[in-house]
Amino acid sequence: MFSEEGFHPFRAYSILKGPGALKAFFRSLRLPIAGFSLVAGGVAYVGAQVQRASDYTKDVFDRSFDVVNSAWDKTREVVNDATSINLPEIHMPGWMEKILRLDEESVENRRQLQLRKSQEKERQLGEKGNESGGSGSDDNSEGVVVGLAGAVASTLATDEENDFEKLNEEEKQKLAQSSKDDRMMIFTKKMIEIRNILHDIQDDNSSITLPSIVVIGSQSSGKSSVLEAIVGHEFLPKGSNMVTRRPIELTLVHSKETTTPYCEFNGVQLGHITDFTKVQQVLTDFNMAVPPRQGVDDNPIRLTICASHIPNLSLIDLPGYIQIHSSDQPADLDDKISALCDKYIQEPNIILAVCAADVDLANSTALRASRRVDPLGLRTIGVITKMDLVPPEKAVSILRNEHYPLHYGYIGVISKVPPLSLWSRNQNLTDIVSSRERSYFSAHPQFHDLPILPMLGIQNLRKNLIHVLEYTMSKNLQYTADSIRSELDDCNYQYKVQYNDRLLTAESYIAENLDVLKAAFKELSQKFDKNEVRALLKEILNEKTLDLLAERYWMDENILNWTKQSKATDEHWQYKLDSCVSLLTRMGLGRVSTLQVTELLSRRIEEIAKQSPFGEHPGALQYILNATQDILRRRYHNTSEQVENCVKPYKFEVEINDEEWKVSRSEAQSMIQKELSMCQNAEEKIRKALGSKRLSQVLEFLNSQAKSPEPLPVAHSAVVLDQGRLMQYLQMRENILKLRLSTMKSKTCKSKESKYLCPEVFLNAVSNKLINTAVLFINIELLSEFYYQFPRELDQRLIHSLTSEQLTSFVDENPRLKSQLQLQRKKQGLELALQKINSLVMLERQTDNE
């Protein structure tokens, strides 16, 4: 289907050249004047037909004019050579215009036109049957015109049946061509899809490359202008300060349904951008982010443009070869750019070597680079820009280049984007550039030579690129399919060995881990119940009670003789206890207890989350902790207020029954016993640190110092003396605690009536009342709610609400998971690419068999 011989990039020209038999006719008959009469007759006939012709026949009429013009030229040549008659140079007005316009029609338009014609033809055939119908039918103008052109070449054979047969044959050829064009378009689109799939999954080990067109050229040679003229929009970075610093991999997608063209930066979450000025800005920002001292960066920017007016193409714009260095550029910038271009111009890529017409081709860096990797010029297309800047004769001679012959030849363009004052951004730049090219080329007869025509203009370049890319892709089809298959085999093997073919997705991985976390959370909720909260609050209130006792009682000088001398009604001690109760009940238990419980719960959740597989994912861990904090924060005020409101009555009165007194008495003893043990432990530490002997000396010194009216000579260091003073304090505290302990155990503290003599017991009883109330509300308002909401909040945050970037960054946090998912993605991508390319291979085989 895409055999090399079958491909001719300049099809339009071949249509125009069709009646080559004219030459034979005139040469053999040597009847040039008669020949011209026939042609003129033909024109008259065509004119008559055209009057009745519909729109599309006008197109055919234009072509006939071209044939006639060419016949007239030939006639003039022969007559002027052979006779003394000097025939004038007459051309149908604007014939050049017509040829170029004809050449510019998109494949699409032409196909539709041809399809309409063939449908029309079939309808007529049906109507006429075998009748040798008149060629003068209104709807049959094109057939008549083409037939007439043929008739001119074959001594005006007017047999209508022959004309009809011929018409039929041409229609068939056109239809075949049109369906071939269709196939080609789908083929390229599919190949570009495959290329994008592979691009997304390829790593350093991948060796599959699908052909792209790589644009190289010197700085300011016109690369960007050519690309923009092909795309039809101005979107590339502009400026004198080497603005292309990274490769721009451009995928053009032809999409009939797309009414508003849009761009998408692959791998960057910017969505569909319809404003090409914004695209230009983003590209400029990306490029300028490469510091001048670095020069260029190999990391490509990938941009896809989707529109109904663009062909399916895959193009790569590269930094231009340096002409003039600026002071802030690295000394090895030339080498860096060369290396970057060399990396891209390798097989199977097609090289678009852009050279300005006003620079000698012998000095073209682009051609030199392409010759290094493609010495026979088999995959290089030469583009000569700035054709308007050299005299037309010189421009034409550059296109006919014989010094650097290229298989696909050279195409000359005038791709300069006109100033915005002459057009609007809504217009198609390709049309504007082509129209300016047309005016220029038609104004200079040097370009009117028929073989030169297909070598001119951005439209011809565009068509050639489409065909060359299609051809190159199809040539590499089987090889590409084999490479994909082989890479998939490797990938499958690796996946089996490393992951036992177990399929995983980031979502399923999160869901599995969430189950593990939820199980641990359930266990925690069973453990972290009212008892745990009670124990926590007991500890807090014991601390508070001990502080109050120390501050209000144990520092009191009367403490040692207190219970012996005092009565239960002694006002001094009554006031002390009442103030302690007041401080305890007004300590802000709602806030303190809720805060302590929420902090402890957060710590426990953090522990279980860290022990779960989420421990390897700092990001996910943070989501879990945030979920915890958010729920607790939402519950905090309610809980704290409820607790505070419910302990309010204790601020005014605390009633204790006998049983509560009994329990408190025992608990208070334990509390004081614990304090006593701590005190004794601290003494033991000092004793160990100083040694018993030294300690006695220090204590003796401190005692005698306290008694002596004169300061004694200091015999110990300040640290040792501090330790001695601490020891004195602890011993005093020990004595008090022992005394209080024995009082609590004695009859004095047996009943609740002696509460003023046993403040430790009463304060403990008050704490218990406060704790019970707080625990009740903390359990209802905080714990139950938290235990209900937390698993749901996790589902919401980790399963339902993660964006794809969050999922990706989640996966990236775990190197093992990341490499498994990468391999899996590669495997799936290769499977899809193989499936697509296999169907293309089959399609090609079928087409070849037809």
Ligand SMILES: Nc1nc2c(ncn2[C@@H]2O[C@H](COP(=O)(O)OP(=O)(O)OP(=O)(O)O)[C@@H](O)[C@H]2O)c(=O)[nH]1
């Ligand atoms: N007269 C004329 N000027 C052109 C033509 N093509 C491009 N130019 C001008 O040449 C200059 C450079 O063109 P660009 O398209 O920016 O060249 P480039 O190769 O992309 O430049 P760098 O990105 O700097 O390497 C611009 O001022 C263009 O307007 C042309 O066909 N004719």
